[in-house]
Amino acid sequence: MQKRTLLEYYVLDVFSNTSYKGNPLAVVFTEGNLALEVYQNIAREFGYSETSFIYYSYEHKALRVRSFTSVGIEIDGAGHNLLGAVCGALLKKMPIFAQQQEHNHFVIMKNDPTPLTVKFDPITNDPIVQMHQKPAIIKQEIPTYKIAVALGLKIEDLDSNDYVPTIVKTEVAHIMVPIKNSQLLNDCLPDNKLLIEISKEYQFEGFYCFAITKEDEDHIAEARFFNPSIGVNEDPATGTAAGPLIGYLTQKKYAKPNKEYKILQGVKLKHPSIIEVLNRDYDILVGGSSVITMQGELYV
Numbered sequence: 001m002q003k004r005t006l007l008e009y010y011v012l013d014v015f016s017n018t019s020y021k022g023n024p025l026a027v028v029f030t031e032g033n034l035a036l037e038v039y040q041n042i043a044r045e046f047g048y049s050e051t052s053f054i055y056y057s058y059e060h061k062a063l064r065v066r067s068f069t070s071v072g073i074e075i076d077g078a079g080h081n082l083l084g085a086v087c088g089a090l091l092k093k094m095p096i097f098a099q100q101q102e103h104n105h106f107v108i109m110k111n112d113p114t115p116l117t118v119k120f121d122p123i124t125n126d127p128i129v130q131m132h133q134k135p136a137i138i139k140q141e142i143p144t145y146k147i148a149v150a151l152g153l154k155i156e157d158l159d160s161n162d163y164v165p166t167i168v169k170t171e172v173a174h175i176m177v178p179i180k181n182s183q184l185l186n187d188c189l190p191d192n193k194l195l196i197e198i199s200k201e202y203q204f205e206g207f208y209c210f211a212i213t214k215e216d217e218d219h220i221a222e223a224r225f226f227n228p229s230i231g232v233n234e235d236p237a238t239g240t241a242a243g244p245l246i247g248y249l250t251q252k253k254y255a256k257p258n259k260e261y262k263i264l265q266g267v268k269l270k271h272p273s274i275i276e277v278l279n280r281d282y283d284i285l286v287g288g289s290s291v292i293t294m295q296g297e298l299y300v
Contacts, residue, residue: 007299013271017289023271028054051070058099062096083129090118128289134284138248139204168244175199175202175207186268222267224265236265245277257280258280259279
């Protein structure tokens with residue numbers, strides 16, 4: 001009988017410091033690259049929106065991360081897949097920054113270096129990771145009626161007085177979709193076929209639907225994210241979309257630069273997640289905490 005390779009894994013709830021909230025992510029620890037089919041099989045077996053695979057590269061002096069969706073598509077970008085991977089490595093006490101300069105910490109996502117800022121909770125000593133995204137680029141506006149129909153909403157349910165559906169990109173291009181209130185946001189029933197058609201027509205990935213919250217709330221907006229084109233019907237927390245949203249709101253003068261805000265996501269899925277965002281002059285910070293919920297071993 002052929003000997004099988006044993007790999008350790010964590011399941012973390014990302015953008016949360018409480019188990020069974022946030023966005024669940026499997027983080028698999030490897031000794032190097034695996035065959036593409038192995039990555040895809042493991043990601044399919046876990047069934048989460050994304051699974052990340054990590055190892056420390058002494059050659060590149062950095063943690064290397066690759067992430068796959070449950071339908072086998074490899075993704076990049078500074079989202080929950082990267083934040084959870086870094087938190088998993090740090091919680092496992094991997095010295096991932098030992099060969100790097102103190103103020104120049106980074107990991108390699110797929111093949112691209114992504115800068116990070118890491119601090120530790122003074123009470124729990126758990127890592128709090130901020131991923132540095134590029135400044136937001138405001139791209140194309142999409143007709144409101146197309147988006148409304150695809151989301152099962154009326155045109156007047158979208159907050160078209162102040163905002164219109166707009167494609168925004170930091171690491172990945174997503175469309176920001178304003179909804180009048182949280183109730184309408186959580187009542188919408190997307191048509192995945194129409195969502196895929198629109199995203200292909202206008203060449204963007206996911207739909208980040210958001211409702212601006214009242215001033216007495218501790219978060220600036222509540223959001224839902226749909227990206228059926230890569231097998232993610234709905235995601236509880238999406239860092240690659242939260243960055244574009246705060247960039248968009250800052251350029252619209254609703255949010256202030258250099259001020260930290262929070263975005264609430266995942267309520268409909270009963271996995272509430274808190275994403276911390278900050279729009280600076282030269283980049284956007286997207287961050288939060290993660291907690292280990294499960295750990296185990298798998299065989300290849």
